[in-house]
Amino acid sequence: MKILLVDDSRTIRNIQKNVLKQLGHTDILEAEDGVKALEIWGQQTPDLALVDWNMPNMDGITFVRKIREQNTTVPLIMCTTEAEKTRVIEAIKAGVNNYIVKPFTVESLGEKISETMAKAGAPA
């Protein structure tokens, strides 16, 4: 299973990678903004993506909308400091499958990833 991490913070991507490795996932792609993530998506479609909201060049919500315009059902998880209900609703309307608010515990991140994969019919 190929997983794409989209976050402008390398520290956060490393934390996410460590959680994914604990879950047995090692095929991981990384992008520091929505533009780079779209480039990667055009070359190798992931099976799951974790997407930050606030990033330079292209933010996460724009990236999600562009991906959903392609009619893909690949599960997308928004992982962001944006915790307001209005933001969560906006993200769901844009097409995210799940939502994680930063700060998070390693356990809660792992649970959200497993839950999202299970709902999408992928092995957790």
Add this chain to the structure above:
Amino acid sequence: MDVRYVNPFIKSICNTLEMMCSQKTTVGRPALKTPECMSGSDVSSIIGFSGDAAGSVVLHFSFDTASKLASSFAGIDITPDHADFADALGELANMVAGGAKAQFEGLDVSISLPNVVVGKNHNVSASKTSPRIIIPCSCESGNFEVEVGMEIKKPTGVAAAGAASGANA
């Protein structure tokens, strides 16, 4: 600055360090920032606010505290010359700002991308929003200060969710 908006920052600092660093934070009495009350910082992580509230939050650290907190946050040893030093401390400030703004009930506020200033004994000047509040904090990694300056733009009696209990400032 409306001191009722200090409590959301205190709650967010404690929550962020608890969840990301497994550290309890002790918060001292907030005070108005004066030129005399602050020593120079070695690292300052800055997040701006815009929208219904304008201003910024700045996390001030010594090199020692910043290194220990960044290491605890990232789960690896991070010294000031590490490539991810500023990134980790910027993300920490991002979480503190995001957690606080989520408690600003009724206000539509956006936060900026983080900026991190690194340099021995520097000062951060932010004269656009005053007064500014200094929140002294202490955790396992050391002492640090959180500076908040915020002007509410929305002309309503909106109170922050954490305002009911009152701030100490």
